[in-house]
Amino acid sequence: MSALLTTSAYLLRSVAVGERDLILTLLTESRGKISAIARGGQASKRRFAGALEPLQRIELELTHAERDIATLNAARIERPYPALSLRLERLDVAGRALRWARHVLPPRVPEPELWASLERLLRDLENAEDDGSAELFVFGLELLEIVGVAMTFDKCGVCGRPRPEGRSAHVDVARGGIVCTSCGGARRTLDAETLDALVHVTRGPALGVGLELIEAALSVHTSYEEGGTAR
Ligand SMILES: [Zn+2]
Structure with missing residues (x-):
């Protein structure tokens, strides 16, 4: 009899296998990103009681958690985020955050900082007054830092070397954000206004540029492809 592991988790992806089962990719609090099989998960709505949906914190009981694919014995909803579904943009933002996490995190490495970061993002999104781009941008920077490829806009x-405020700079997502001319610069230049807005996470069009840079950094450093193999 394999030991039972109980942990909180978010569903990152669910893929049907055969007629009955689901293979789940999960971000768990205690084991990081794992895969698990939910036997009968396609048919048995009652067994997992609506828990196998994204964008809610669930509590899982797993066996064989040490294997490449654990076995899901039970799942229940632990913390729904009903306010998220009131606005499509927030659902989209939360979905992007989970997709980034799925692509960039190595399997079976507990990531307590990322877990805290994701929970903060979802809570903040519930209360956000706009589409939540600023919250997503902050989460993206934290995610890049946690996986060891931090990106900055206030220093090379x-x-x-610090970038004086009010100065434009070269930007290279493969080399940590802005790159000063002594370090070779880069082909792309961002104006001072945009860079200052990114440093201060000022709501506005600059954040669209910031999100684009984060996705570019993710795709340079990982298998992430924007708009790729979604969900
Ligand atoms: Zn430099």
């Missing part, structure tokens, strides 16, 4: 990502 290579040598650390």
Whole structure:
């Protein structure tokens, strides 16, 4: 009899296998990103009681958690986020955050900082007054830092020399954000206004540029493809 593991989790992806089962990708609090099989998960709505949906915190009982694919014995909803579904943009933002996490996290490495970061994002999104771009941008920067490829807009990502406020700079997502001319610069330049807005997470069009840079950084450093193999 394999030991039973109980942990909180978010569903990152669910893929049907055969006629009955589901293979789940989960972000768990205690084991990081794992895969698990939910036997009978396609048919048995009652067994997992609506828990196998994204964008809610669930509590899982797993066996064989040490294997490549654990077995899901039970799941229940632990913390729904009903306010998220009131606005499509927030659902989209939360979905993007989970997709980034799925692509960038290595399997079976507990990530307590990322877990805290994701929970903060979902709580903040519930209360956000706009589409939540600022919250998603902050989460994206935290995610890049946690996986060891931090991106900054107030100092050179290579040598650390500060960028004076009010100055434009070269930007290279593969080398940590802005890159000063002594470090070789980069082909792309961002104006001072945009860079200052990114440093201060000022709501407005600059955040669209910021989100694009985060997705570019994710795709350079991981298998993430924007708009790719979704969900
Ligand atoms: Zn430099």
